[in-house]
Amino acid sequence: MTLTAYFLCLFGLTYGFGKSVGVPTDENCPILDGIHVSVLRRIFGAGFHKHILSEFELMLTSTILPERCHIIVEETVPRGAYVDADELRDLEEKSGLHVRVPATVSTEKAEFESEAFRVLIHRNLEVQENLRVTKIMFPIKMRYHRPAPSTSVKENPSAIVKIQNPRILLNCQGEDLTENCTSRVVTGYCSNFETKCQYINLPYKVNVANLEVSVPVGNSDHTSLVVAITTLITCGGTIYLLVTLYRDEKTHLRTD
Numbered sequence: 453m454t455l456t457a458y459f460l461c462l463f464g465l466t467y468g469f470g471k472s473v474g475v476p477t478d479e480n481c482p483i484l485d486g487i488h489v490s491v492l493r494r495i496f497g498a499g500f501h502k503h504i505l506s507e508f509e510l511m512l513t514s515t516i517l518p519e520r521c522h523i524i525v526e527e528t529v530p531r532g533a534y535v536d537a538d539e540l541r542d543l544e545e546k547s548g549l550h551v552r553v554p555a556t557v558s559t560e561k562a563e564f565e566s567e568a569f570r571v572l573i574h575r576n577l578e579v580q581e582n583l584r585v586t587k588i589m590f591p592i593k594m595r596y597h598r599p600a601p602s603t604s605v606k607e608n609p610s611a612i613v614k615i616q617n618p619r620i621l622l623n624c625q626g627e628d629l630t631e632n633c634t635s636r637v638v639t640g641y642c643s644n645f646e647t648k649c650q651y652i653n654l655p656y657k658v659n660v661a662n663l664e665v666s667v668p669v670g671n672s673d674h675t676s677l678v679v680a681i682t683t684l685i686t687c688g689g690t691i692y693l694l695v696t697l698y699r700d701e702k703t704h705l706r707t708d
Contacts, residue, residue, distance in 0.1 A: 486515025489656035621651035
């Protein structure tokens, strides 16, 4: 993303453009009147290996937050994608990104055999004058999808994987933000991912409705051809092995 595009996107989020997520339906949370949250999200990477980059900005107007605040970002990974737990552990050791995956995730299953699951990411907010900012980048991989018929002669078939925008939970040390904000209070894991804490579920503006990835899939129009070639190769290999074994046995008998 160029610097010009970045500032245009930031301007749009600040002044009301973009997708709204989790907008309050009532006014039973006065603390949110002075917090304006903007999120920039994009996905990049070659092939089946991608990275999701999310940048978070909390602009404080009439609300004052303590200096030590953190967020829990709840990402929903769709059935067409997965995260590698070992890779996330290595990432935590190298970058300090604290991640928890509550479910057991298979890295071998195809899309049609899998289910969506959550990824919980803890991040401390940095203080920049009247802003609280942070960013998160974590790896995600695409799964194998069922073959599909080609829609045109020139284009290969593909599947679209949609990644929803996350839920953002705010908690600050030394102050109970949930007081007088019952409509937005949720319970989630604390920063240690062992005990439970109360958070404010933040509404925010984001630059995309969701992230989309186009995944190449096999062409089901070629099924008969693939089966025929596979059968031919298998039969040919089997005959070759039988002939070789027969010759070796015959040579062995002559030697004896």
